[in-house]
Amino acid sequence: MKEEQTFTIKQTAKQTAISEDTIRYYEKIALLPRADRKDNGHRVYRQEDINTIRLISCLKKTGMPLEEMRPFLAVSADADPAEYPELVEHLRSHRENIVSQITSLQQVVDFIDMKLEEGKYRRDYSDEIQEGVSEKMLGEPKPKPVSPVEMSYFSASARAGKSPTSIR
Secondary structure, three states, X not given: OOOOOOEOHHHHHHHHOOOHHHHHHHHHOOOOOOOEXXXXXXXXXXXXXXXXXXXXXXXXXXXXXXXXXXXXHHOOOOOOHHHOHHHHHHHHHHHHHHHHHHHHHHHHHHHHHHHHHHHHHHHHHHHHHHHOOOOHHHHOOOOOOOOHHHHOOOOHHHHOOOOHHHHO
């Protein structure tokens, strides 16, 4: 019978991209089960532990608080999701929130891109005036119009064209 492969905390940290201190913390708050120990007292981790740490890391990246992760970590990886409808619903709801955040962030990225393009055209236009060249922009696309969503990032006074200092 083949003995199960184990990993040191250093190897586990490297495989999961989670610091050794964070792994110890997850054990301390019982998010991870207490690691087995060698005769010399050093922690040893199994592949199952590494998979759990990766799950924690994934859920953490989504903004899920550590306490909300506990029910998901208590369910084994090979469990039938149909046996846990409340967890499935919670995960679906969490997913919807993430998709909403992605949409919102994409709007911010689009707005930033628009502002960068707008600045590029202003810079190009001032160069043209200085050089006396007017046909440079003929082949370039025009910047996107500002949508109401993009404008909602600014207060009414900013939309009216007032400078940031006059808003205060």
